[in-house]
Amino acid sequence: MILAPTIDTTAVRVTGGRPLTGHVRVQGSKNVALHLYAATLLADEPVTLHGVPDILDTGVCAEITIRGYTASGAATADCSPVRPRWGRDHHRPGGSLMPTPLTxxxxxxxxxxxxxxxxxxxxxxxxxxxxxxxxxxxxxxxxxxxxxxxxxxxxxxxxxxxxxxxxxVATWLLVGSALDQGLMDLDAPIRDFLPPISGEAPSGEVTVRQLLTHTAGLRASTRLDHYRGTSTPLHELLCREPLEDTPGTHRYINRGYILLGLALAHVTGRPLDLAASDAWQRxxxxxxxxxxxxxxxxxxxxxxxxxxxxxxxxxxxxxxxxxxxxxxxxxxxxxxxxxxxxxxxxxxxxxxxxxxxxxxxxxxxxxxxxxxxxxxxxxxxxxxxxxxxxxxxxxxxxxxxxxxxxxxxxxxxxxxxxxxxxxxxxxxxxxxxxxxxxxx
CATH class of the missing domain: 3.40.710.10 (DD-peptidase/beta-lactamase superfamily)
Known part of the structure; x- marks a missing residue:
């Protein structure tokens, strides 16, 4: 059984019986997400946060989400920059990394x-x-x-x-920027980042993370030509579709990234091609x-x-x-x-x-x-x-x-x-x- 995580007053700490996959989000006083950290979080071990801005050195609001369980609390003890844990034994290159060319x-x-x-x-x-x-x-x-x-x-x-x-090259890059600006949340339903939809929208309840990882359970076959001639917006048509599989299993599906593209245009207030062009020009x-x-x-x-x-x-x-x-x-x-x-x-x-x-x-x-x-x-x-x-x-x-x-x-x-x-x-x-x- 996976227990809901808890947070103590000095560090983000996971309680549970085994390593769990989740993420940590750090927020500022204006409730704007500043950073997201994905990691394998070990039971009863603190999760250190990297890159916390100096302006937050008097208090940090931390939230941890693990497989649908969410808990939050204040961490006020030590907000100095430290290296994060990245789950698997993942080497985090430092600024002195010497690239190794191919032979x-x-x-x-x-x-x-x-x-x-x-x-x-x-x-x-x-x-x-x-x-x-x-x-x-x-x-x-x-x-x-x-x-x-x-x-x-x-x-x-x-x-x-x-x-x-x-x-x-486009969608993943822009999602990362939207997360950093607090415009999206990895574990919130995609419908939250689209124009309002009334009523049932099964495919709109899947999360941004599930769409990015092709684990949302959406319909595998993507035939937008079937929607030609309709007066209903595309995001609503896609979100109202029933799920084809239970979320969690990997299945490569294009329609999830179509939804992400529509969501990015909505939350940024700019057409997808212009938002992407700005990033590429930089x-x-x-x-x-x-x-x-x-x-x-x-x-x-x-x-x-x-x-x-x-x-x-x-x-x-x-x-x-x-x-x-x-x-x-x-x-x-x-x-x-x-x-x-x-x-x-x-x-x-x-x-x-x-x-x-x-x-x-x-x-x-x-x-x-x-x-x-x-x-x-x-x-x-x-x-x-x-x-x-x-x-x-x-x-x-x-x-x-x-x-x-x-x-x-x-x-x-x-x-x-x-x-x-x-x-x-x-x-x-x-x-x-x-x-x-x-x-x-």
Whole structure:
């Protein structure tokens, strides 16, 4: 039996019979959430809080939530900055982290693997960047942007439809910012962050955390075309749907991120694409945008859906994102390997320092649900190699891998979906990328 947690007057302390997964939220006097901490909280051990602002040194309001149980209390004893506990034996890199570049042999094997999938006809071409938080980059390109463009080769500035990488490049990033600003709560129902809905809304009762971790139990099949012609807002249609599974089991579902995208637009008061653009501009990701884009040799086309018709080129390949005008929480973003490398460098640097984005990344790398043996789902990210690697894929043939402990990253951009089902033949490249990035 899991007991409800309690908080004593000097520290956040969990009572219960075994380690429990939960989170700690610290709030200021104006009841605005300042930080969220995800961790495995050990029974009868204090949970130390990191990064508490100096202005709160006379009192902190702490709340702890564990599997639906919530308790709160005041902690007034010691509010000085200390290092947090991060659940699993997770190394928290310090500011003096020395990134470890991949070896020459590693980069050569990855280059050969990309060359091989291009030669096999899995993709017209592609780009790989391996690098570190310190700014080291190694770029390898292969093939062409598309047969329509002749021998024009891709570069690290070729723009690709990154498909579901949108989840970690846009939605996850903006959710972290919203949490830091007190605009969202990981364990509150998603309907709390959407325009008002009257009456029953089963899918609106699932939490932000459950949506991020694909454990909400929502309908798996996402067909927004079924809603065409209705006068009811999309957020209400989605929230009124019945659950398909009991929340808690991992099942990859796009509609949860569609809801998150709608919620982010509501709580920020800005369209999702503009909110995301502001974040990307701060990181120097000048080529990362939501589509549509004009057709050009700088933009890689994707699939031809019907023979004898124009190929998708500069518009979202994902049908549901296309129905939403190309702007959605689950897909729709276009980017370059250079911009994704910049993004990875920012995340890894933030993770090694006292930065809100770094706190959010470390909290997101705590396992929440098993996917299969050796793989777990964190908050958005897939976790592998005992948590040493975090990654995500895009259906079109894109991938982003992070290794915070070594300060390494790896970016793959291809338009493998150009050849339809042939995209599955990039699997060996992705497998090698994961093995390589996981090396200590």
């Amino acid at each position: 020459t042999d590693d980069t050569a094997r990855l280059a050969e693997a990309l060359d091989a999938v291009v030669a096999d006809g899995a993709t017209p071409g592609g780009v790989i960047i391996t690098g570190t938080a310190g700014g080291d980059r190694h770029v390898h390109t292969a093939g062409t942007v598309a047969p329509e463009l002749g021998d024009h080769p891709p570069t690290d500035r070729t723009v690709y439809d990154i498909a579901s990488l949108t989840k970690v 990181y120097g990701m000048t080529d990362t945008v939501y589509g549509p884009l004009a057709r050009s040799e700088q933009v890689a086309p994707t699939e031809q859906r019907i023979p004898g018709t124009p190929r998708i080129w500069g518009s979202a390949h994902d049908d549901n994102a296309a129905l939403l005008g190309g702007v959605a929480g689950h897909a729709g973003v276009f980017s370059t390997t250079a911009d994704l490398a910049t993004y990875a460098e920012h995340l890894l640097t933030a993770a090694a320092n006292d930065d809100p984005t770094g706190e959010w990344l470390r909290a997101s790398l705590v396992p929440h649900a098993p996917i299969e043996p050796g793989l777990d789902r964190g908050l958005s990210w897939i976790l592998a190699a005992g948590g040493r690697a975090a990654y995500h894929h895009g259906f079109t043939g894109t991938s982003l891998y992070l290794a915070p402990d070594t300060g390494r990253y790896l970016v793959i951009c291809t338009n493998a979906v150009y050849h339809g089902t042939a995209r599955t033949r990039i699997a060996p490249l992705r497998a090698l990328a994961l093995k390589t990035i996981s090396t200590t």
